[in-house]
Amino acid sequence: MIKIDLDQKKDGPLKVLCLGAHSDDIEIGCGGTILRLIEENPRVTFYWVVFSAIGCRKAEAEQAAKSFAGGHLERLLLNGFRDGFMPYIGADVKAVFEELKRDISPDLIFTHQPHDAHQDHRLISELTWNTFRNHLIFEYEIPKYDGDMGRPSIFVPLATENCQAKVRYIMDSFASQREKNWFDESTFHGLMRLRGMECNATSRYAEAFYCRKLVL
Numbered sequence: 089m090i091k092i093d094l095d096q097k098k099d100g101p102l103k104v105l106c107l108g109a110h111s112d113d114i115e116i117g118c119g120g121t122i123l124r125l126i127e128e129n130p131r132v133t134f135y136w137v138v139f140s141a142i143g144c145r146k147a148e149a150e151q152a153a154k155s156f157a158g159g160h161l162e163r164l165l166l167n168g169f170r171d172g173f174m175p176y177i178g179a180d181v182k183a184v185f186e187e188l189k190r191d192i193s194p195d196l197i198f199t200h201q202p203h204d205a206h207q208d209h210r211l212i213s214e215l216t217w218n219t220f221r222n223h224l225i226f227e228y229e230i231p232k233y234d235g236d237m238g239r240p241s242i243f244v245p246l247a248t249e250n251c252q253a254k255v256r257y258i259m260d261s262f263a264s265q266r267e268k269n270w271f272d273e274s275t276f277h278g279l280m281r282l283r284g285m286e287c288n289a290t291s292r293y294a295e296a297f298y299c300r301k302l303v304l
């Protein structure tokens with residue numbers, strides 16, 4: 089397949105906006121791709137926004153964002169919306185998006201996919217498109233009990249080292265989640281292996297995304 093290079097900017101760094109409903113969503117959904125972007129685009133900058141980062145999960149989100157983005161982290165915005173209730177306080181969540189629109193004009197946005205079974209994830213996906221209407225948006229997937237895995241259309245092959253770093257950063261950063269039955273290394277490696285198989289990645293691993301609109 090023909091590869092598309094995201095590093096085509098001549099007039100400044102590639103600006104990436106990462107949106108996640110909860111602490112750990114960005115990292116699980118696109119953490120490996122973030123590590124690859126940094127490797128391939130030394131000037132890339134990240135605007136990192138989590139909508140529900142409360143209590144210990146706030147410190148965990150901060151640790152993870154710094155682990156993944158390091159010196160490329162331009163801005164970290166951790167909001168305190170209640171987990172599970174975002175559609176019912178949608179006006180307040182939308183207000184954050186309106187501020188983002190004033191502050192940032194990203195080249196690439198990572199957000200949730202619209203058919204995600206979690207209501208908070210769906211709202212963040214909807215408001216992403218509602219706010220950023222002339223932008224490149226990749227929608228990531230989050231494995232969960234509900235079983236909402238679909239057929240993504242964008243594949244990002246990942247080096248084994250990046251997969252291992254992704255999983256290590258997630259397990260190290262989100263201590264409060266380790267007791268959950270699904271939250272373990274095999275879930276994260278397994279999904280990346282499956283997506284790597286689907287795109288015939290030489291490394292065997294990949295992350296996958298949905299893309300509704302792509303202009304060439």
Ligand SMILES: [Zn+2]
Nearest residue numbers: 109110113209
């Ligand atoms: Zn989530």
